[in-house]
Amino acid sequence: MPVETDLKDAYQLLYDKHEPLKALQRYDGILKQYPENLVATIYKAAALEKLYFGSSDWHNGQTLENSRDLLGNALILAQKRGDRSKIALVYFRHFIHNFNSKKYAEAQTYMAKCKEYGYQDDTLPMWEYQLQRKLDKLAQKGVKVEPAKTITTPVEEPKDSKQTTEKENTSTSFATASTPKFRTDWYQTSNTVVLSIFTANLPKNKECVTLQVSKKNKRDLEMTYPIPDASSEFQYNLSLSHEVDPENIQLNIFTKKMEITLAKLTKVNWRTLEYTNESENVSTFQQPKIGSKGTSPSGSLGYPTSSKKSIDWSKVDLSDDEDENSGTPDAFFQKLYADADPDTKRAMMKSYMESNGTALNTNWEDVSQAPVETSPPEGMELKHW
Template sequence: MTSEISKGDAALDNKDYVLAIAHFSKALLSTQAPTWLLKRATAYHRLGQFEHALADANSAVLVALGRGKRELIADAYFRRGIVLHGMKQYGNSRMCFHWTRQYNEKLNGLSMWIAKVTADYDAAGGDEAECNAVTIKEVPDKIEPLPPSSTLVLNGEEISSPMTISAGKKVMDSTTTSTSNVRHEWYQSQNAVTVEILAKNIPIGTTDIKIMKTSLEVSFPIGTSQQTYSLHINPLFAEIDSTKSTFRVATHKIEVILQKSKYGLKWSALEATKSQNVSVSSEATMIPPLDVMCDKSSSKPPVYPTSSKSGPKNWDTLVQDENDDDNDGPDAFFKTLYKNADPDTKRAMMKSFQESNGTSLSTQWSDVSSRTFETVPPQGVEAKKWGD
């Protein structure tokens, strides 16, 4: 079974998640190893099969608890929390990360995910929001296998899974691909609004994108289902500079960057309501400039704190890499978190980061404002004062 796991790992690295599931599933027929369950959960998650991913993560928790190994238990709770975050169950996700910390507080990536789910928890409405309710148990109930929607065939053997593979090559079940599986999201900075459309197998050559001064249109055919996905936003919340706006099409994501005509204008939605004028009044909310982060006497874009020897980084000059691996890249996450944060959250991030010399980061100003952060170096590293 080791060879199946190696093949599954290779497929996972190559982002061939369907093939990875096939190999991990074959290995799991012999042994329900928690690490193998977590690998398959990761593949399911990246395919958007959240229910199957959660079932595997819950199974991994049960097996790991039975074996009594703290690191395995922490890994299982961690994956469970990531999957629940993808399902927008922020209260349940945050609780899983709390349990993770009880078993391994130094787990790689844990601090980043705690900060991420805390920000999403607050943005969703805090304790009053339905998605923030805690409804899960620390020890999951016995997991019943989910009914497969089709079968995997790998080297002549049938393996339960929601996709279909024949002779080791993936053949997507076209009945599972529809417009309901396509979603879009957006975020903004002072000078641009970014719209992302997430789907599987986007046909790069037949995607139609029209960016106009007051509208955006995106359409593309979906697989072999003879359906067409269309996104029409007309009118946009405010006018844009269509000549400076750009887009990028990949097989799993379309990214459209709309350059704002009015720098600093904060959009409250993508589309203007009927009562709004496309030409937004001068009294509209403006995104405050990053006074703490940049020199007012210059027109340079904002820089962010860093402990790098090369000095502060200007994120606006860096190329944003493709990242569909659960948003695990901390640089990309913290850039987006800071960009979309309110002034108090930015102050909290600045103060905690600077006082701790880059070893701590908090987003809660009510907590940060009243205390001083000490330098807490990683395990095995000794903190020394300047000149020692």
């Protein structure tokens, strides 16, 4: 069997079938016959990483050290060949290794190196964004993370590598993270929080997604899955502002987004999705009811949303003596539009028209930034005629 076929099968075991142990065995077999096979060396290290983080039997320092040593050997092989694209790939895998190990200074340096060598991958902006979030969180805690000054390399880089006008490996500055190729939105009810992740790099199916909330603090959410037709993973993690049920998580995948539904442990109104210093300042969740006179603590009716602009629903008045059609949704939105300010009207019209009637947004600041995507109801798909 050609080595290319073995490499392809091993890669599918590692990323598509989520069987890192079998992938490790396959890569071992390849390296016995071809000790200097660069691809097998790189992804054997990745298989060990997955076993370290995913299996209690492999969760020890030796597993992680073996993975790191393999990446060091891979860098030697890539440098001997003088292939900049392969050197860039090895630097990127070094970044992943250090990021997952929470060594953010080293990860920051390896990110800069893989970009320096022209690494190309659709998920690179997402990884930059995730790294910057980690660095920002540490900065908020007063922890200053300096990039590693040098990267130890066992051999000199090939002379035919691209020359630079400045000295390399003396100090590496980290470029500001570019806009990630995904965005998020969320809303809440009295019992649940729904998080939407919009991305072009959706998983093939639910089965290939690892989604969990820490059972210890019931706040840390992590999601990973292999990017189809790519050599990297999509990772998303955050610390939620309040506790949720780790055993009650739902995931739905649509044409342009993923939707994660989390069950609240307490019926409180979340001020933010992600944990901040003000997260503990909560109020009991009060769902507005039609015809009720209950108000929010500020004295006006409110509805939980991630929108930056709040609407005082107590000012939207549909009097009881209007005709019988006044209770319909159309009448409600007509009244809302009629009483709205000019910016709100513009936002409502633009969002409704551009989304083909599937979205209605009252915040002109949000709507004016970009076209509003069509979001068909669950179970339905958009078709162009």
